[in-house]
Amino acid sequence: MEVLYRSTRSDAAPVKASEAILKGLADDGGLYVPTAIPALDKTLSDYSRMDYKETAYEVMKLFLTDYTEQELKDCIERAYDSKFDTEEIAPLHEADGAFYLELFHGATIAFKDMALSILPHLMITAARKNHEDREIVILTATSGDTGKAALAGFAGVEGTRIMVFYPKDGVSSIQERQMITQTGDNTRVIGIRGNFDDAQTGVKKIFTDEALRREMSERGYRFSSANSINIGRLVPQIVYYVYAYSRLVKAGRIQEGEKINFVVPTGNFGNILAAYYAMRMGLPVNRLICASNSNKVLYDFFTTGEYNRNREFILTCSPSMDILISSNLERLIYRIAGNDPEKNAELMAALGGQGKYEITDEMKKGLDDFYGNYASEAETAAEIERLYESCGYVIDTHTAVASAVYQKYGKETGDTAKTVIASTASPFKFTRSVMNAIDAKYDAMGDFELVDELSRLANVKVPNAIEEIRTAPVLHDKQCDVDKMQDTVKEFLGM
């Protein structure tokens, strides 16, 4: 069955998967959604006999129907190789009755590597398939982790350039160091004087600027996106939910068909949307638990039906979730509005204008598969300490938000279904917050001293991604104001 992609905001003709990946965002500013969600075409025990790459092929082929078998398998081979420090790619770690799905074993030790190690290959394959000979310019807004993962993925990839905007004061010091030490002639990293929402809105504005697009095209450039608004980010993320389920079947921890919960620490709503797509493909899911930090827009949305971004933006110790405009929620809104682009566009216009919108009672019924809650800064820190003290397992701040929310969920509902918690970053990426949560005495130590101390404490080798940046020179030190983002892009391209 061929799957096409249509915009969430208009009735424009749907496009093929490779075109949607090349474009990133639809011309009308909408997000591409599949015209139908394909069903899994193997049994759950079939998947339990496959490795990660085989599972990736079986899942992705259902969505990327205009890629040939050879093209897709080549992309998968290049992505899930020795860049990952474990052969399983996404191992499950059982601790205190839950299964932590470790999605941080890739090149930049955050879950963004799961999709961004393959996106550049999907994209250059798409360019070839569509006879695109212009240079592809990837513009990326990052709350900290997408930036480095996208830089690592696209650095040195012929026919592409990548520019990353991150909030200058809104990322961890390790995250910032990872980005500003990035090598590669085709890379550029800019700190903006604003927050992640400013960066994301700025990038979307550049994408939809018709005049700029024409000017770029004349000079042989075209834009695309490595953010989770690109369907090429979402599809590879569906894979690990199927994989996690199949590992539990394989280990005899669940019966085939038994429903499980997924808990996902959420920012832009990409990761949890991938879990939702997996469920709609037929993966047996009980509840999708959406965990927020103190920027709890989504929790409020799930409890009241009103999405309201008019509130203070809080800088937390889980910065990759410091987001008030969760872009990918639009894909869910479109769906619960009955796949109605007009209704969705109306709500998104309200969000752009008044900064809020409210869904109808009918639409609320579409949210029954979700449970939302949040963890405060203190609850997040307490969860890191609790898990370390009770089983010696050290988790990062984002995973801790999810873990703390899972505790709340259990108390509230008494649900005992087996539960997988998406573990989205290595604790080494947020060493200071993690170590302070375990003991305040660590605050006096330097960043890399803390790294070594964490390695001793957790009995885990310091990841390569951290070793690499200990002494690496800073190669990017540019900053810009939010309203100068477009000029900065032009300068990068010599326009």
Ligand SMILES: *Cc1c(COP(=O)(O)O)cnc(C)c1O
């Ligand atoms: C990006 C990120 C998240 C949030 O994921 P979304 O897909 O944006 O919801 C959570 N944790 C970490 C570590 C991340 O990098």
